[in-house]
Each structure stands twice: as C-alpha cells, then as structure tokens.
Amino acid sequence: MNYLQSIGYNTLNALTGFGRALLMLVGAIIAVPQRKNIRLTVHQIYVVGVQSLLIIMVSGLFIGMVMALQGYTILVNYGAEGSLGPMVALSLLRELGPVVTALLFAGRAGSALTAEIGLMKATEQLSSLEMMAVDPLRRIIAPRFWAGVIAMPMLALIFSAIGILGGHLVGVDWLGVDAGSYWSIMQATVEWDKDVVNGIIKSFVFAVVVTWIAIFKGYDAIPTSEGISQATTQTVVYSSLAVLGLDFVLTALMFGIN
Amino acid sequence: MSNSSTLVSVENLRFLRGNRVIYDDINLTIEKGKITAIMGPSGIGKTTLMKLIGGQLKPDSGDIRYAGDSIPQMSRRELYKTRKKMSMLFQSGALFTDISVFDNVAFALREHTKLDEDIIRTLVYLKLEAVGLRGAADLMPSELSGGMARRAALARAIALDPELIMYDEPFAGQDPISMGVLVKLIKALSSALDLTSIVVTHDVSEVLDIADYVYILANQKIIGEGTPSQIKASDSELVQQFLLGEADGPVPFHFPADDLFNTLLGTAQQGVKK
Numbered sequence: 114m115n116y117l118q119s120i121g122y123n124t125l126n127a128l129t130g131f132g133r134a135l136l137m138l139v140g141a142i143i144a145v146p147q148r149k150n151i152r153l154t155v156h157q158i159y160v161v162g163v164q165s166l167l168i169i170m171v172s173g174l175f176i177g178m179v180m181a182l183q184g185y186t187i188l189v190n191y192g193a194e195g196s197l198g199p200m201v202a203l204s205l206l207r208e209l210g211p212v213v214t215a216l217l218f219a220g221r222a223g224s225a226l227t228a229e230i231g232l233m234k235a236t237e238q239l240s241s242l243e244m245m246a247v248d249p250l251r252r253i254i255a256p257r258f259w260a261g262v263i264a265m266p267m268l269a270l271i272f273s274a275i276g277i278l279g280g281h282l283v284g285v286d287w288l289g290v291d292a293g294s295y296w297s298i299m300q301a302t303v304e305w306d307k308d309v310v311n312g313i314i315k316s317f318v319f320a321v322v323v324t325w326i327a328i329f330k331g332y333d334a335i336p337t338s339e340g341i342s343q344a345t346t347q348t349v350v351y352s353s354l355a356v357l358g359l360d361f362v363l364t365a366l367m368f369g370i371n
Numbered sequence: 372m373s374n375s376s377t378l379v380s381v382e383n384l385r386f387l388r389g390n391r392v393i394y395d396d397i398n399l400t401i402e403k404g405k406i407t408a409i410m411g412p413s414g415i416g417k418t419t420l421m422k423l424i425g426g427q428l429k430p431d432s433g434d435i436r437y438a439g440d441s442i443p444q445m446s447r448r449e450l451y452k453t454r455k456k457m458s459m460l461f462q463s464g465a466l467f468t469d470i471s472v473f474d475n476v477a478f479a480l481r482e483h484t485k486l487d488e489d490i491i492r493t494l495v496y497l498k499l500e501a502v503g504l505r506g507a508a509d510l511m512p513s514e515l516s517g518g519m520a521r522r523a524a525l526a527r528a529i530a531l532d533p534e535l536i537m538y539d540e541p542f543a544g545q546d547p548i549s550m551g552v553l554v555k556l557i558k559a560l561s562s563a564l565d566l567t568s569i570v571v572t573h574d575v576s577e578v579l580d581i582a583d584y585v586y587i588l589a590n591q592k593i594i595g596e597g598t599p600s601q602i603k604a605s606d607s608e609l610v611q612q613f614l615l616g617e618a619d620g621p622v623p624f625h626f627p628a629d630d631l632f633n634t635l636l637g638t639a640q641q642g643v644k645k
C-alpha cells in the first residue's frame with residue numbers, strides 16, 4: 114500500500130514539475146522579440162556556444178580518429194577500406210555528432226546555466242528583477258533558451274565536420290586509404306535530406322530538451338548551496354538520459370522503417 | 372479606511388508559510404509622502420510584508436491596495452506597471468553580480484526609460500555620490516564590502532525616483548558615519564521628492580528620529596502603532612519591551628521551540644534516569 118502511495122506521489126510530483134517547466138518555457142518564449150533581447154541572446158550564444166567550441170572540436174577530432182582506426186581494422190579484412198569515408202561520415206552525421214555534442218553540451222554549458230540561474234535565485238537577483246518590473250523569464254530565461262537552441266545544432270555540425278577530418282587524418286594520412294575514394298564515396302553515399310537534415314533535426318530536438326532542463330532546474334532550484342548543487346547534478350543526469358532515450362525514438366522514426 | 376492620502380493599505384491580511392501563521396488579520400496604512408517605519412523581532416515577517424506589497428507573494432486572505440487597486444488581483448501586466456512605481460532595497464542587496472556597480476544603478480534607467488547614455492551617466496553618478504560610492508562605480512559587486520553593497524543597492528533602488536520605496540534594513544552593517552548619511556538621505560528623499568517610504572529596521576533610535584509613523588509587529592499582529600512620540604510614550608508592555616530591547620517580556624525573542632532545558636538536558640536526563 115505504501116509502495117502504491119509513493120508511486121502515486123512521485124507521479125504527481127513529476128507531473129506538476131513538468132507543468133511548472135512548461136509554464137516557465139511558455140512564459141519565457143511567447144513574446145515579441147525586442148532588439149534588446151536579441152542582443153542578450155547573441156551574448157548568450159557567445160557564452161554557451163563559442164565557449165563550448167574548443168571541447169566540441171577536440172572531442173570531434175578524437176572521435177573521428179578513433180572511428181577511422183576501428184573502422185579500418187574491420188573493413189580492411191574485406192578489402193572494403195574504401196568505404197571508410199562514408200562509414201565515418203554517416204555515423205557522425207546521423208548519430209555521434211548530435212548525441213555526443215548534446216552530452217558534452219549538457220556537461221559544459223547546461224550545468225553552468227543551472228548553477229548561474231540557481232545562484233541568481235538564491236541571491237534574490239531574480240526577485241529584484243521582478244520588483245524592478247523586469248520579467249526574469251524574458252530577461253534571463255528566454256535569451257539563454259534561444260542561445261542553446263541556436264548554438265547546439267551548429268556545434269553538432271562542427272563536431273561532425275572536424276570528426277570527418279580526424280577520420281581523414283588517421284584513415285588516409287596514416288593508414289594509407291586512398292584520399293580520392295575517402296572523399297568521393299562519401300559524397301556519393303551521404304544524402305542531404307536523409308543524413309544531414311535528419312542529423313540537424315535530432316540535434317535541434319536535443320538542444321530544446323537539454324537547454325530546457327538546464328534552465329528549469331536552475332529556475333526551480335531550492336535556493337541554497339545544496340539545492341543548487343543538486344540541481345546542477347540533475348541537469349546533467351536528466352539531460353543525458355533524455356538525449357539517449359530520445360535518440361532511440363528519433364532514430365527509429367527516421368531510419369527504422371524503410 | 373483608505374482615503375486620498377493613503378498610498379498602500381493592507382486590509383485584514385492573513386498569510387501563512389506552510390502551516391505557520393505569519394500574519395493573522397492585520398491592518399495598516401502607508402500614507403503618501405510619509406516615512407513609515409516597521410519594526411519587529413527578527414523572523415516575524417517584515418520582509419514577507421514587503422514581498423506581499425510588491426505582489427511577489429499572495430495573501431491567503433485579505434487585501435493589499437496600492438493607490439486603491441488591489442495588488443493580489445492585478446493581472447501580470449498591471450502588476451508590472453505598478454511595480455515600475457515602487458522599488459525595494461533587498462535585505463541582501465541583491466545586486467546583479469555580472470555587471471559593475473555603475474551598470475547596476477543604470478539598469479532600471481536603461482530598462483524603463485529612453486534617456487540618452489549621457490543623461491543616464493549623470494543620473495547614476497548623482498545617485499552614487501548620494502550614497503558615497505561615486506569612486507566605486509567601476510567595481511564589480513563582488514569587490515564591495517557588505518555595507519558598500521547595501522549602499523550601492525540603495526543607489527539602484529532610488530535610480531528611477533519611484534513613488535514608493537521599501538527599505539529592508541538599510542542601516543544594517545553601516546558604520547556610524549554612513550548610517551548618519553543614510554538616515555539623512557532617506558529623510559531628504561522623502562521630503563524633497565515627496566517619496567513614500569517604508570523602512571524596516573532594528574535601529575530604534577535612528578528610525579524614531581525620521582519616521583512619521585511607526586508600526587511594531589510581533590506575535591502575528593500589530594502590537595503598537597503611532598507617531599514616534601506616541602510610541603515612546605506608549606504604556607504597552609509589549610512596545611516598551613521592544614524599544615528597550617529586553618529579552619524577557621511578552622514578546623518572544625525565541626523562534627517557537629521546546630523548553631531549552633528539555634532540548635539540552637533531554638538526553639542527559641535520560642542518562643541519569645537509567
């Protein structure tokens with residue numbers, strides 16, 4: 114009986130939490146864009162996007178290199194090492210680019226967003242904005258949301274591009290796969306709408322979910338040091354799980370049924 | 372009860388935090404252009420009262436009127452419009468930590484007016500001069516001392532020349548000189564600009580000097596009210612205890628709790644009994 118009660122209790126909690134999160138998002142993004150908000154958003158794109166560039170590029174490079182190495186050792190057995198290019202490119206564009214970028218983004222930018230907003234709440238900066246008749250949802254939440262949503266798909270594309278170069282570095286320059294076949298078979302195989310666009314859509318969905326979780330966890334944090342540290346952890350855990358789960362769903366929808 | 376000289380009136384206000392009653396049916400009025408002091412023991416709900424007036428919390432019953440309009444019943448838009456006419460000095464200062472002192476003070480001006488940057492600059496320096504922090508304009512909030520942060524927040528609160536200012540403990544952490552300056556500043560703002568001020572403070576003598584009217588809160592009620600001279604002459608035991616700062620008396624100094632003896636000796640006693 115207690116067990117059932119706690120299931121019910123937790124379900125209700127989760128639902129009200131989701132309701133609050135939805136209200137926050139709607140309050141933040143349903144607004145006529147003003148020039149000031151665009152400026153704030155651009156600044157946030159710099160903070161969450163440009164400052165995540167290095168980790169994204171380095172990770173992309175290594176993942177591309179590792180994939181070329183692994184792929185080569187398998188493909189070469191069948192004399193199919195010419196297909197290394199498309200193998201690297203397709204895995205990156207369809208899967209690893211969006212997914213790994215989203216995971217890195219959650220750890221690098223998402224946790225920072227949560228901590229920043231949570232601390233603003235704890236130090237009454239959000240209250241003080243409200244009392245100054247400035248809506249914190251529009252002023253603080255909205256620019257950060259849009260910045261995340263805009264930045265992450267771009268980061269994912271950069272991740273994939275660098276990864277493909279990393280694959281070239283190992284596959285072509287080191288292991289001696291023919292450069293012409295690396296590029297030309299890749300060009301022939303990768304389809305714009307099926308592979309590139311679907312990858313961008315995935316990344317866009319991840320961006321919405323990860324940024325949403327990050328800002329909501331900050332906004333909803335218990336305004337104490339433990340509250341904020343808990344919220345930051347939850348941001349990383351929840352966004353990672355959400356990204357991996359959604360990736361399966363999206364992959365099934367996009368590539369599952371032919 | 373409210374007439375044209377009343378700016379804020381709190382009517383039969385009842386407010387609970389969880390199950391704990393903070394206010395049980397209180398009434399008070401804030402007169403236009405006057406300085407109203409609110410005093411009371413720590414944790415009694417003075418900050419809460421300001422948040423209720425600012426519309427950040429909603430009363431469980433009763434009403435709060437600003438210039439006749441009910442704050443709890445306002446739509447978001449009306450509430451934000453009303454808030455442009457008020458300002459609040461937070462107990463913690465609540466400066467925006469990512470921008471300089473100058474930008475903090477300029478924030479509301481940039482947000483709500485279309486003034487030139489030149490004029491804003493002049494205004495900001497005037498406000499900072501008034502609180503003695505002109506030299507600190509380019510510092511970040513993290514580089515200020517507690518007392519300086521409080522004064523910077525005060526400069527920010529008066530930047531827009533609001534109708535109503537709520538000061539939550541403006542004197543806490545100030546040395547006697549800056550305290551004297553702040554007392555004069557609050558007085559001057561109120562008389563020169565005809566501002567309505569609510570001052571929450573524990574500094575009894577300072578506030579009795581400048582206040583036009585005083586409310587003393589305790590035990591979820593208003594236990595005393597009147598002009599400073601009426602308050603000083605009050606024969607209420609509660610009020611005298613508060614003014615003289617005595618721990619023993621009808622106003623509890625302690626947050627509701629068990630008997631100290633029990634808390635401290637509860638386990639020891641058990642030990643003895645065994």
Ligand SMILES: Nc1ncnc2c1ncn2[C@@H]1O[C@H](COP(=O)(O)OP(=O)(O)OP(=O)(O)O)[C@@H](O)[C@H]1O
Pocket residue numbers: 388389393412413414415416417418419420462
């Ligand atoms: N967010 C909150 N949740 C639950 N209870 C709260 C919250 N904030 C304040 N309280 C309670 O409400 C009561 C009033 O708090 P408030 O901050 O208004 O006191 P105060 O009179 O301003 O005290 P002080 O003089 O120490 O600043 C306190 O007893 C506190 O325990």
Ligand SMILES: [Mg+2]
Pocket residue numbers: 417418419462539
């Ligand atoms: Mg207080």
